[in-house]
Amino acid sequence: MTHAVALIAEDARRDTPRCLAIVPAYNEEATIAEVVFEVLDFDPDFQVLVVDDGSSDATAACAEAAGARVLRLPLNLGIGGAVQAGYMYALDRGYDIAVQVDGDGQHDAAELGRLLEPVLAGQADLAIGTRFSGIREYRAPLARRVGIGLFATLVSLRVRQRMTDTTSGFRAVNRRGIRLFAVDYPHDYPEVESVVTAARGNLRVCEVPVFMRPRAAGRSSITTFRSLYYVVKVLLALFVGLFPRQPLVTDE
Amino acid sequence: MPVQLFAALASVALLGVVIELIRARKLRERYAILWLATAGVILVFAVWRSGLHELSKGLGIAYPPNALFALAMLFVIVLLLHYSTVISKLSDRSTTLTQRLALMEERLRELEGQPKQVPQLRDVNRRP
Numbered sequence: 001m002t003h004a005v006a007l008i009a010e011d012a013r014r015d016t017p018r019c020l021a022i023v024p025a026y027n028e029e030a031t032i033a034e035v036v037f038e039v040l041d042f043d044p045d046f047q048v049l050v051v052d053d054g055s056s057d058a059t060a061a062c063a064e065a066a067g068a069r070v071l072r073l074p075l076n077l078g079i080g081g082a083v084q085a086g087y088m089y090a091l092d093r094g095y096d097i098a099v100q101v102d103g104d105g106q107h108d109a110a111e112l113g114r115l116l117e118p119v120l121a122g123q124a125d126l127a128i129g130t131r132f133s134g135i136r137e138y139r140a141p142l143a144r145r146v147g148i149g150l151f152a153t154l155v156s157l158r159v160r161q162r163m164t165d166t167t168s169g170f171r172a173v174n175r176r177g178i179r180l181f182a183v184d185y186p187h188d189y190p191e192v193e194s195v196v197t198a199a200r201g202n203l204r205v206c207e208v209p210v211f212m213r214p215r216a217a218g219r220s221s222i223t224t225f226r227s228l229y230y231v232v233k234v235l236l237a238l239f240v241g242l243f244p245r246q247p248l249v250t251d252e
Numbered sequence: 253m254p255v256q257l258f259a260a261l262a263s264v265a266l267l268g269v270v271i272e273l274i275r276a277r278k279l280r281e282r283y284a285i286l287w288l289a290t291a292g293v294i295l296v297f298a299v300w301r302s303g304l305h306e307l308s309k310g311l312g313i314a315y316p317p318n319a320l321f322a323l324a325m326l327f328v329i330v331l332l333l334h335y336s337t338v339i340s341k342l343s344d345r346s347t348t349l350t351q352r353l354a355l356m357e358e359r360l361r362e363l364e365g366q367p368k369q370v371p372q373l374r375d376v377n378r379r380p
Binding site: 051069070071072073074084085088092187 | 346357362
């Protein structure tokens with residue numbers, strides 16, 4: 001069989017893209033099963049991968065019982081490390097599409113169709129579900145909205161494209177995005193920075209307005225106590241990101 | 253000058269401790285080099301008085317022992333910065349190891365679970 005024929009055969013076998021839903025979760029036993037069910041309700045062909053970020057509760061067991069595969073991180077890495085582990089899994093197993101859905105239930109899996117549209121159509125490599133650019137307005141506390149606006153402005157300047165909400169963790173990427181994020185994904189509070197990472201990796205980024213719910217249970221990972229560190233850390237990352245950097249080598 | 257005597261004794265003691273740590277394999281040579289350089293430079297200027305005077309005159313420091321402290325401080329700052337980079341590297345590596353370990357465990361679980369599962373026709377035919 002020639003190479004071209006093999007490729008066509010490969011295409012025929014996989015006319016539908018293989019999709020992975022990455023769900024980072026840290027002590028979310030109350031909501032995780034519901035999140036898994038919702039994704040499977042949206043499309044039963046999705047493989048749901050819950051990344052249990054060193055939870056001390058029954059998150060992993062609940063997720064497994066609900067029908068998800070579970071990556072159990074032996075240590076708590078924070079959301080960045082957890083999400084990246086999901087992208088590594090997607091790369092290892094050759095998934096075509098990966099979506100990111102938070103384990104706390106604030107992302108509505110019914111909106112996945114809207115989110116996936118530009119990626120499946122080949123118009124974008126990374127689609128970010130935002131709560132501001134339309135539909136029902138999400139009411140965040142004032143301080144938070146100011147922060148989100150500030151990051152959005154700075155990132156827009158950096159990536160030379162208008163962004164309204166870069167803090168959203170509701171995302172979809174294609175193979176290019178999976179490949180990039182599996183080797184280069186920011187730590188700690190990764191959402192804002194990863195948009196810059198994507199732009200630096202020449203991904204086409206777009207925003208998709210979606211409806212989001214307030215948190216069903218648990219608390220935001222960003223407490224008031226840590227918010228100052230969050231803001232300073234992200235600003236520093238954005239500032240340093242202005243300088244050209246040598247391409248990331250996986251291991252020194 | 254007692255300050256210089258103290259500095260000389262302290263740096264000799266530091267040299268001794270660092271060398272002993274290397275000998276006992278509790279400190280890698282790679283990380284010891286900066287410590288040896290610090291102790292060495294302080295020892296040199298503590299003993300070599302005219303050198304220290306020239307140095308402090310050049311830096312515009314009126315009281316020569318202060319030049320010694322400034323020098324020691326500079327080396328300590330360089331050491332600390334170096335350790336911050338080492339810690340960052342270690343934490344990046346432990347992150348990667350944690351991720352790889354979780355991926356391998358999941359794969360292992362999958363492989364161990366497979367013989368028990370009877371492949372279901374429904375699953376095979378799921379995708380047209």
